[in-house]
Amino acid sequence: MNVFGTVKTSINTREAAEHYGIEVNRYGKALCPFHNDRHPSMVVYDDHYHCFACGEHGDVIDLVANLYGLPVLDAANKLAYDFGISQDKPPTKEMQEQLNRKSEAQQLRENEKLCFSALLAYMNLLQEWKVLYAPRTPEDEHHDRFVQACHWLDYVEYLVDLLIMGDSYERTEVINMMLADGKLTKLQRYLEKVKKEEHSIGEQTI
Ligand SMILES: [Zn+2]
Structure with a gap:
């Protein structure tokens, strides 16, 4: 299985969202990080997310890619690394800088x-x-x-x-x-x- 498959099957979207600072309430809703959301419009499921206000949606890799402006492969590698499911090298310096930037x-x-x-x-x-x-x-x-x-x-x-x-x-x-x-x-x-x-x-x- 390639990194996309591994990440998608082993990392829960909701856990990932919370890991990257998105607060998901007990109804599975969160303030959408992709528009200036005031009331939680985004629903985070186990395997995908969807914002009912701005329409952003995708799987766990899309979430990280959109959140940090990364290509999907980098996003998948980051997830694999952050969740300890990869023996790969740590993120490159450029990638780290990108990650430190706020959405x-x-x-x-x-x-x-x-x-x-x-x-x-x-x-x-x-x-x-x-x-x-x-x-x-x-x-x-x-x-x-x-x-x-x-x-x-x-x-x-x-x-x-x-x-x-x-x-x-x-x-x-x-x-x-x-x-x-x-x-x-x-x-x-x-x-x-x-x-x-x-x-x-x-x-x-x-
Ligand atoms: Zn939104």
Whole structure:
């Protein structure tokens, strides 16, 4: 039997999925690593998998090939090696590098988490500022933070809404927009800065 046959008959797709970091729940469902999945759309059976949202499906070798962007032969060899059913040499350096790279969907999900937490923190901050720095009388000069809150709050709320309620296309758009020109990093730094300022203001008043 060649490596394809050996791998397919001796490695359970579900075990392999779990081995490579896909969490399969007790109903056999998992978040699909091939699209920006929010509710588990992929069903992992003993001998194949199928995503009911994006249509990806295949056997255990396809799973690893798609997950890591490998040719099927490399994927089969990797499985054989990882599951100890081969006396072959360990994966080559190029292959190992390929394996260390995260799948696109995994990366997207991580970025989504980062965007969401930064936008949510910014939204909370602006909501707070809009109240805290609101002019008390019509003659009061507008505080910079109040102006900033009025200017940005609706937009930031809209982005947070999209990340919560949007479909995968809309969420991906928000993430890409936030990653363009380092917007996310700038926002994270800005939030850090504000936090430090607030902290030092707190110390001064004590
Ligand atoms: Zn899918």
